[in-house]
Amino acid sequence: MYQANFEPVSNRADWSQPFEIIDDGTNTIITDFTGVSVTIEVREQGACYPRLTATIDNGKITDQGNGILEWLFPRSEMTGLCANTYEIGVTIERDDFTTQYLIGTVPVVDGVVSR
Template sequence: MYTGYLAPTSNRSDWTETILLEDSESGDVIDLTGCRVTLTMWDQQRCARLTADSDAGTITFPDVGYFTWDFPASTMAGLCPGAYQIGVRITRDERTVQLIIGNVNVMEGIDHQ
């Protein structure tokens, strides 16, 4: 499980992150076939502000061992600048693992053109 901060993002741009899952002992890439990945981002009042999941196609699997979330600028524009908590889980069959418990800072975009 990863805990910590994700790179800051802007509320005036797309937010795309790609994560690679590798076995910590062997270094082998983990096959995500048949997995469901979910993401929730909360504000300071613990209200969900962004959600994504692989069932809906808002999280995709671009290659073996990788998953990507992609929020367009139009969605990011609804976020106030500040610190948010983020969680990512992966489920296969009846087993669920928490992959990420962390924070991300959303910065106010400067260019309003």
């Protein structure tokens, strides 16, 4: 499992982030996502329920090719977050086995612009 501290993001802009998934057993980048489920959730610190959720199925995680995935939380969802530090987690389900791939924090700053 990886631990990450993300750079600040604005609550008045889209937040996209490319990432790779490394197979811990072989230490190689996974390039075939057939049968793989990736879930990313962002929540307030200490909360139990996510404020943002991205999956391949909901279209917020897309395969960019060559083992690169990218998540996108649109501005319309980011504006629902107050300036604060949030927790982020990523799980991967493959062959009916779920692993916690990443946990971390992301500071969300007030982007000031109202529209």
